[in-house]
Amino acid sequence: MRIAILGYGVEGKSAERYLKKALGGSVAKLEIEIRDVKKQGKGYLKNLEKFDMIVRSPGIPYLRLEIQKAKKKGVEITSTTKLFFENAKGILVGITGTKGKGTTATLLYKILKASHLSSRDLSKRNIHLIGNMGIPMLDELPKLKKNSISILELSSFQLQDMVVSPHIAAVLDISQDHLNYHKSFKEYIDAKSQIVSNPPSTPSIFQGWDGKKIKNKQVFYFPDNKSSKQIAQKSKGKKIAVLADKSLILKISGAHNLKNASMAATIARALGAEKSIINKTIRNFKGLPHRLEFVREINGIRFYNDSASTNPAATVAAISAFKESKILIAGGAGKNLDYRPIGKVLKNSNTKLVILNGQNRKEIGRVIGGAESSAPHIIYVKDLRSAINLAYKKAKKGDVIILSPASTGFDQFLGYGERGDVFRKIVRLMRR
Numbered sequence: 311m312r313i314a315i316l317g318y319g320v321e322g323k324s325a326e327r328y329l330k331k332a333l334g335g336s337v338a339k340l341e342i343e344i345r346d347v348k349k350q351g352k353g354y355l356k357n358l359e360k361f362d363m364i365v366r367s368p369g370i371p372y373l374r375l376e377i378q379k380a381k382k383k384g385v386e387i388t389s390t391t392k393l394f395f396e397n398a399k400g401i402l403v404g405i406t407g408t409k410g411k412g413t414t415a416t417l418l419y420k421i422l423k424a425s426h427l428s429s430r431d432l433s434k435r436n437i438h439l440i441g442n443m444g445i446p447m448l449d450e451l452p453k454l455k456k457n458s459i460s461i462l463e464l465s466s467f468q469l470q471d472m473v474v475s476p477h478i479a480a481v482l483d484i485s486q487d488h489l490n491y492h493k494s495f496k497e498y499i500d501a502k503s504q505i506v507s508n509p510p511s512t513p514s515i516f517q518g519w520d521g522k523k524i525k526n527k528q529v530f531y532f533p534d535n536k537s538s539k540q541i542a543q544k545s546k547g548k549k550i551a552v553l554a555d556k557s558l559i560l561k562i563s564g565a566h567n568l569k570n571a572s573m574a575a576t577i578a579r580a581l582g583a584e585k586s587i588i589n590k591t592i593r594n595f596k597g598l599p600h601r602l603e604f605v606r607e608i609n610g611i612r613f614y615n616d617s618a619s620t621n622p623a624a625t626v627a628a629i630s631a632f633k634e635s636k637i638l639i640a641g642g643a644g645k646n647l648d649y650r651p652i653g654k655v656l657k658n659s660n661t662k663l664v665i666l667n668g669q670n671r672k673e674i675g676r677v678i679g680g681a682e683s684s685a686p687h688i689i690y691v692k693d694l695r696s697a698i699n700l701a702y703k704k705a706k707k708g709d710v711i712i713l714s715p716a717s718t719g720f721d722q723f724l725g726y727g728e729r730g731d732v733f734r735k736i737v738r739l740m741r742r
Contacts, residue, residue: 311337314358316377317367318346321390324446325365328393359383365390368467371491391468394447395476395511400436400458403577404475406505407482407538409624410570411463412598414482415439417574419461421591425583437461441468459581466492466501474511478580479529479545480573481505483566484537485623489646499537505529506545530577532569552576558589562597564631571595600730602628602712605737610707613737616714617730622647626655628714636661636710639697641668642717642729652716653678656686663704664688665697669721693722694729698736 313329315322326342333340343361345354358364358380366372366389381387395402405415419439426437440450441462454460462476466488484502492498506529527547532538534553542549554565555572575588597603600618607613616628625640629652638661640652656664656678663686666675675688691697694713701711719729 311339311363312341312343312361313363313365314343314345314361315365315367316345316355316370318344318349319367319369321367321369321446322346322365324448325367325390325393328448328451329365359385361385363388365393366471368465371467372471373493373497387471389468389471390446390448391441391464392472392474394440394451395472395474397451398460398511399454399456400460401478402476402510403459403461403478403480404464404505405462405480405482405573406464406466406469406502407480408485408487408621409619409627410482410566411465412618413567413601414480414570414574415441415461415463416598417571417592417595418577420595421574421578421583421588422459422461422581424587424591425578464505466498469504470501472504473508475504475506475508475527475545477510477527478577479505479527480577481529481531481538481541482570482573483532483535483623484541485621486647487621487623487645490644499541502537503541503544506541506547528580530573530580532573550576550580559593561593561595563602564627566627566631567597567602600726602631603730603734605734606740608702608737608740608742610709611702611705612710613733614710614712614714615730615733615737616712617719617726617733619714619716620718620726621645622649622651622716625714625716626651628712629655629659629661632710632712633660634708634710635706636712637663637665637701637705639665639667639694639701639711639713640715640717641666641671641674641697642715642719643668643721644670644673644717647716649674649677649716650680653680661686662709663701665691665701667691667693667697668715668717670717674716694732695736698733698740702740 315325347354355376358376363386405411422437436455436458438450438460440447440460486495510527529542529545529547530550530552531542533551552573554569558571560571571592578588600615603615605613605615619625619628671690679688691700705711713733719726723729
């Protein structure tokens with residue numbers, strides 16, 4: 311059996327380990343070939359028709375011509391996500407959305423974990439946080455049991471070619487993103503829809519913390535977001551609309567974070583978690599790195615790292631999270647997205663200055679400074695360090711400085727994580 315693994319990052323290496331263990335003793339001859347742009351260059355997807363199976367890493371589009379050509383020739387196309395879903399034991403809770411997946415998944419995990427620790431019957435509480443959290447999905451498979459509950463953060467890249475769906479799905483706010491990967495917003499929505507469009511891999515009726523039986527399939531969604539509602543309606547399961555619960559107390563800023571916390575709370579309640587545990591967990595949650603993360607206050611000026619905001623909708627949420635006078639640092643590598651929403655929200659947002667850096671700084675500046683917006687003064691600088699220093703120079707006591715790029719960090723950094731780390735380091739080393 312000849313297998314090609316496309317992409318040899320964390321997911322690709324995990325797939326290689328899994329396949330060798332899963333198939334090594336069951337096929338007469340197993341040949342695994344690694345195809346990676348760093349290894350073979352631009353032609354790394356040539357002649358895929360010669361393989362029996364292709365395992366796609368999430369970063370390689372399913373609709374690539376070379377992959378689809380191989381599929382028409384009868385080659386089996388799978389992915390690390392599909393392999394996980396086909397072999398996972400227990401209940402799968404999938405969470406998707408343009409932003410907020412990590413926050414919602416982590417909060418739900420913490421709530422269920424706290425419920426697990428408070429339960430007398432510990433044998434029935436086996437909770438896992440899986441997907442885009444640093445540990446590859448396939449590496450987690452051996453740990454799963456029939457009574458496991460796995461919480462998965464799922465991107466459009468992972469969902470696009472899925473033929474099964476999780477038992478419980480959450481669809482957060484959806485807005486334009488990844489249009490450098492997807493051909494259109496419709497294709498992006500179609501990919502996200504796979505979280506609800508298919509039957510679960512295994513039918514399950516399971517018992518919640520309160521002893522009640524819970525049937526799959528359920529989908530939780532935000533009714534005030536058109537695309538979230540649209541995706542939810544494609545499910546044949548029970549549909550639960552989720553609204554922001556203003557009674558929840560959060561340490562992190564932003565109406566979007568309140569919505570995501572409300573989603574985690576609603577799913578946890580559906581699973582039978584106690585209200586007191588839910589409220590306590592949310593109240594103590596400090597947020598995830600690079601997501602409106604408070605870094606430091608210097609002379610009454612507060613710095614926030616929102617480097618994970620790589621699209622306009624996320625930056626709009628960051629701007630809206632603070633009523634104080636603010637300076638926005640944005641820009642980086644673009645994804646063919648529409649920046650007009652940023653220009654519109656700047657009106658009456660108490661933003662006194664926008665500092666733009668990165669490859670797309672002029673593009674963002676042209677859009678948010680256009681006739682449809684009311685952008686404040688815009689200044690262009692060459693890099694992030696220059697932007698931070700200028701922002702501090704222009705800020706006054708009581709101001710908030712936010713790094714919320716609306717762009718990826720690949721023009722200057724390895725990604726948004728490294729960009730956020732650099733932002734933190736520069737700010738923490740600044741003198742009063």
